[in-house]
Amino acid sequence: MAKKPTKRYAMVLDSRKCIDCKACIVACKAENDVPLGVFRNRINVEKAGDYPKLRMSFDPEQCHHCENPSCVRVCPTGASYQREDGIVLVKYDDCIGCKYCIIACPYDARYHNPETHTVGKCTFCSHRVDRGELPACVETCPSKVRVFGDLNDPKSELHQLLASRRHQVMNPQTGNGPQLYYLL
Amino acid sequence: MQRRLFMQILGAGTLVGVNSACSKWFGKRSSAVPYRLGIPTTCELCPNKCSVLADVKGDRIHKLNPNPANPKSRGMLCARGNAAIQQVYDPDRLKQPMIRVGARGEGKWRTATWEEAWDFAAGKLKATRDKYGPEGTLWSSTEGFQEVFFKNLGLAFGSPNIQRHPSLCLASVNLAYSMTFGTVPSFDLQKADYIIMAGANRFESIITPDTMDLIGGTMNRKAKLVYLDPRFTVTAAKADDWFPIRPGSDMAFILAMIHVIIRDGKHDKAFLDAFTLGFDQLVEHVKPYTPEWAEGETEIPAAEITRIAREFADAAPRAVFYAGRRSSWYQNDFQMRRAQAILNAIVGNWDREGGMVPNRKIAKGEFMFLPWDDPKASRVDEVEKDFPLTSAKDGVYLPLREHVLKGQPYPVKAWMVYKQDPLHSVPDQGKTLKMMEQMDFIGVIDIAMSDTAWYADVIFPESHYLERTDPIEVMPGIWPAAVYRQQVVKPIHDTKPCLEIAQGLAKRLGLSDYFDYTIEQWVEAEAKELPIPNGFEHMKKHGVVASVDAKYGTTRNEAHRFITKSGKIEIFSERLAEAGHDPLPVYTPQPQPPSGKFRLVLGRKATITHAGLTHLPWLNEQVPTNDLWLNPLPAGRMGIRTGDWLEVASTSGKVKIQARVTDEIRPDCVFMLHGFGKKSPWLKRTFNNGAADAVLLETAWDKVSGNAAMHETFVSIVKA
Numbered sequence: 037m038a039k040k041p042t043k044r045y046a047m048v049l050d051s052r053k054c055i056d057c058k059a060c061i062v063a064c065k066a067e068n069d070v071p072l073g074v075f076r077n078r079i080n081v082e083k084a085g086d087y088p089k090l091r092m093s094f095d096p097e098q099c100h101h102c103e104n105p106s107c108v109r110v111c112p113t114g115a116s117y118q119r120e121d122g123i124v125l126v127k128y129d130d131c132i133g134c135k136y137c138i139i140a141c142p143y144d145a146r147y148h149n150p151e152t153h154t155v156g157k158c159t160f161c162s163h164r165v166d167r168g169e170l171p172a173c174v175e176t177c178p179s180k181v182r183v184f185g186d187l188n189d190p191k192s193e194l195h196q197l198l199a200s201r202r203h204q205v206m207n208p209q210t211g212n213g214p215q216l217y218y219l220l
Numbered sequence: 221m222q223r224r225l226f227m228q229i230l231g232a233g234t235l236v237g238v239n240s241a242c243s244k245w246f247g248k249r250s251s252a253v254p255y256r257l258g259i260p261t262t263c264e265l266c267p268n269k270c271s272v273l274a275d276v277k278g279d280r281i282h283k284l285n286p287n288p289a290n291p292k293s294r295g296m297l298c299a300r301g302n303a304a305i306q307q308v309y310d311p312d313r314l315k316q317p318m319i320r321v322g323a324r325g326e327g328k329w330r331t332a333t334w335e336e337a338w339d340f341a342a343g344k345l346k347a348t349r350d351k352y353g354p355e356g357t358l359w360s361s362t363e364g365f366q367e368v369f370f371k372n373l374g375l376a377f378g379s380p381n382i383q384r385h386p387s388l389c390l391a392s393v394n395l396a397y398s399m400t401f402g403t404v405p406s407f408d409l410q411k412a413d414y415i416i417m418a419g420a421n422r423f424e425s426i427i428t429p430d431t432m433d434l435i436g437g438t439m440n441r442k443a444k445l446v447y448l449d450p451r452f453t454v455t456a457a458k459a460d461d462w463f464p465i466r467p468g469s470d471m472a473f474i475l476a477m478i479h480v481i482i483r484d485g486k487h488d489k490a491f492l493d494a495f496t497l498g499f500d501q502l503v504e505h506v507k508p509y510t511p512e513w514a515e516g517e518t519e520i521p522a523a524e525i526t527r528i529a530r531e532f533a534d535a536a537p538r539a540v541f542y543a544g545r546r547s548s549w550y551q552n553d554f555q556m557r558r559a560q561a562i563l564n565a566i567v568g569n570w571d572r573e574g575g576m577v578p579n580r581k582i583a584k585g586e587f588m589f590l591p592w593d594d595p596k597a598s599r600v601d602e603v604e605k606d607f608p609l610t611s612a613k614d615g616v617y618l619p620l621r622e623h624v625l626k627g628q629p630y631p632v633k634a635w636m637v638y639k640q641d642p643l644h645s646v647p648d649q650g651k652t653l654k655m656m657e658q659m660d661f662i663g664v665i666d667i668a669m670s671d672t673a674w675y676a677d678v679i680f681p682e683s684h685y686l687e688r689t690d691p692i693e694v695m696p697g698i699w700p701a702a703v704y705r706q707q708v709v710k711p712i713h714d715t716k717p718c719l720e721i722a723q724g725l726a727k728r729l730g731l732s733d734y735f736d737y738t739i740e741q742w743v744e745a746e747a748k749e750l751p752i753p754n755g756f757e758h759m760k761k762h763g764v765v766a767s768v769d770a771k772y773g774t775t776r777n778e779a780h781r782f783i784t785k786s787g788k789i790e791i792f793s794e795r796l797a798e799a800g801h802d803p804l805p806v807y808t809p810q811p812q813p814p815s816g817k818f819r820l821v822l823g824r825k826a827t828i829t830h831a832g833l834t835h836l837p838w839l840n841e842q843v844p845t846n847d848l849w850l851n852p853l854p855a856g857r858m859g860i861r862t863g864d865w866l867e868v869a870s871t872s873g874k875v876k877i878q879a880r881v882t883d884e885i886r887p888d889c890v891f892m893l894h895g896f897g898k899k900s901p902w903l904k905r906t907f908n909n910g911a912a913d914a915v916l917l918e919t920a921w922d923k924v925s926g927n928a929a930m931h932e933t934f935v936s937i938v939k940a
Binding site for chain 1: 282283284285286294295296297298299301302303305423424426431432435436439452454456457458462464826827837838839841842851852853883884885886887
């Protein structure tokens with residue numbers, strides 16, 4: 037077993053509060069210069085029923101920054117890697133654009149950047165996190181769906197939410213150990 | 221002023237370690253591009269005026285982030301706010317003054333110097349004045365921090381015809397609450413336990429802080445939300461109850477609620493005795509409005525109306541019937557809003573936690589400019605005569621257009637437009653085009669080539685909000701704030717702020733004396749009387765002064781005089797009776813679409829509110845075009861499937877648009893988003909893409925306020 041890292045970043049999402057307003061998506065595009073047509077985060081919409089008995093729910097999703105990221109395992113050049121604090125990143129200089137990782141990701145969280153021919157994905161805005169700020173999607177969210185923080189910090193709001201509220205991860209059967217926690 | 225003001229240390233959120241609010245150089249990045257983080261300013265993409273912290277990389281705006289110091293914006297920035305950067309760097313933006321050389325709308329322009337553009341426009345305005353008097357000019361604008369300079373130029377020029385936006389928006393709701401309470405209150409959704417909302421769709425039509433407080437209220441505090449809308453919106457999806465009410469019958473629902481509450485004795489008797497006038501008349505007035513009767517009008521079961529009325533009264537005073545904005549629906553809109561106000565009044569939620577709260581204001585100074593003589597002529601829309609209760613200084617847009625088209629009572633031959641696209645924001649585009657045709661001169665001030673700009677004679681490109689400094693704006697509310705917009709980057713093109721554009725014209729019109737100041741002098745005078753020391757410096761550093769403490773109950777004492785005729789809350793309104801209107805809201809059934817026709821209803825999406833935003837790439841890729849929502853029942857009958865091209869027609873016009881067959885709308889209604897079907901090729905993504913609702917909308921207005929009635933149009937549909 038590797039020694040316990042000092043930090044382990046994760047995200048808790050309260051989907052019931054999501055109003056599908058796309059602020060997270062546009063904020064991400066601005067912060068990370070994501071080209072048109074591809075996205076680092078999305079809002080999954082589920083609809084059911086017939087008029088007038090209708091239901092509609094929204095689930096924001098992005099890279100799950102998995103405990104055992106399959107994208108990192110398949111990368112032939114080592115461009116995809118995981119930081120000590122759990123954030124999964126791509127070293128663009130080492131990426132050859134082979135797209136193995138896109139296929140290996142069970143959450144469809146990666147895309148091929150048509151401008152740079154490398155693979156892009158959510159970075160948890162590591163550059164902002166490293167200067168002590170929140171990821172852009174978290175900060176901008178009008179209904180405060182997302183809580184970002186350190187799993188290993190018992191005082192963090194994230195830790196406390198997970199300790200006190202029922203939650204689930206998406207498709208745990210992937211064995212990847214996803215780190216986006218959805219409150220129930 | 222005894223008010224605890226909160227001067228928040230910015231960026232001090234628990235997780236935000238860096239003081240992101242200091243507008244200082246934040247070291248150097250590896251690429252050696254200087255990075256400035258957190259320059260405070262104020263968003264301009266919609267009327268919410270959210271506080272923003274701008275990150276600038278080199279000389280380029282990199283990211284806009286929410287400024288948590290403003291309690292009204294609740295630490296958020298929506299998709300539109302984030303996309304503002306794309307307005308600045310839009311390759312098709314207006315970059316220098318232009319003068320038309322071809323026919324109107326032909327799109328042949330020559331670039332001009334500012335001097336040429338000013339000379340040209342001033343010459344035309346003077347020629348109009350010589351021929352028709354200064355009242356022969358029309359000055360129309362949408363609200364904004366620099367609107368004051370545009371308006372003042374029109375007034376100083378001597379024109380009474382300053383046409384502002386409320387009569388396309390919320391004039392009816394403002395007037396209805398003012399006539400009842402003497403003021404327009406806010407709704408305390410942060411504390412309310414029971415909220416009834418009719419059509420205001422707060423989860424897609426974002427208003428701060430209401431949207432955020434409502435989602436927090438319903439999800440964290442389990443507040444109850446009852447929602448009425450012919451469409452299944454996001455708000456409907458999140459509500460405890462959604463009723464696809466029959467359009468135009470909201471007043472029947474409200475009157476029946478009042479009926480039940482009074483019948484069950486659940487009204488707040490002590491409050492009504494102490495603060496209101498005319499409750500006895502109301503008791504008699506609502507007797508026939510039973511829930512059983514309302515069921516026939518609204519298609520909402522009587523048992524449900526009764527249940528909701530009881531739950532509402534039981535939850536009071538933490539219960540509100542939310543007023544909403546863009547209240548421009550029907551010709552009886554004012555009276556429907558009056559019924560809402562009265563319903564709120566009888567449960568005694570006035571000035572209580574979780575109820576309706578009169579707005580407070582942050583004090584600011586005023587710059588003293590040289591005053592001019594009041595315009596001599598009366599307004600062309602004859603608002604004082606036809607709509608004596610409404611705000612005459614804002615005008616009534618649709619009646620004004622009728623008057624101008626007829627040349628009655630006098631001709632209006634020059635039109636200056638600021639920050640507005642009347643071809644899209646005003647119903648019946650065909651009529652607006654006709655009004656443009658009969659103008660000798662049209663001048664437009666804007667940041668992008670709107671459709672109206674496309675038909676103009678001269679275009680003055682305004683600097684974007686991130687490129688200019690604006691006056692301080694006071695935002696009344698439960699959490700009042702004063703916000704400041706300061707220049708984040710220098711203008712990247714040959715553009716100017718509205719004040720300088722107005723000054724250039726003023727100089728040529730001989731009105732320079734009235735505009736003899738700079739924006740800095742103006743702001744300094746305003747900042748001097750802000751309730752904080754070194755106001756100007758504070759605003760530059762923090763962008764906002766706000767009060768974080770809500771105050772309740774200040775008007776709930778016997779000595780308080782409401783700003784109504786009687787000094788009380790007027791359930792029965794003598795002033796309305798004197799003006800020839802119903803002193804208590806009388807229900808008249810609204811016409812319903814004849815067979816084979818559908819009612820066109822309008823609404824918003826969080827990324828699409830105003831017509832000027834739909835072409836921004838980040839917003840456009842979320843909703844690339846608009847389509848016509850149609851229920852599967854009529855669609856099946858007519859053999860229409862999603863994606864089919866339709867020809868949709870009203871008495872005003874005809875459009876081609878694709879069908880979206882969806883359960884999310886009543887079978888007798890159709891719906892389309894606003895802001896598509898543009899005529900201006902400079903709006904690449906929306907040019908000839910989708911259809912414009914303004915083409916279809918017919919001319920109709922609320923009888924009391926003159927507010928445009930935008931849900932009165934019936935359309936026919938055939939497969940194209």
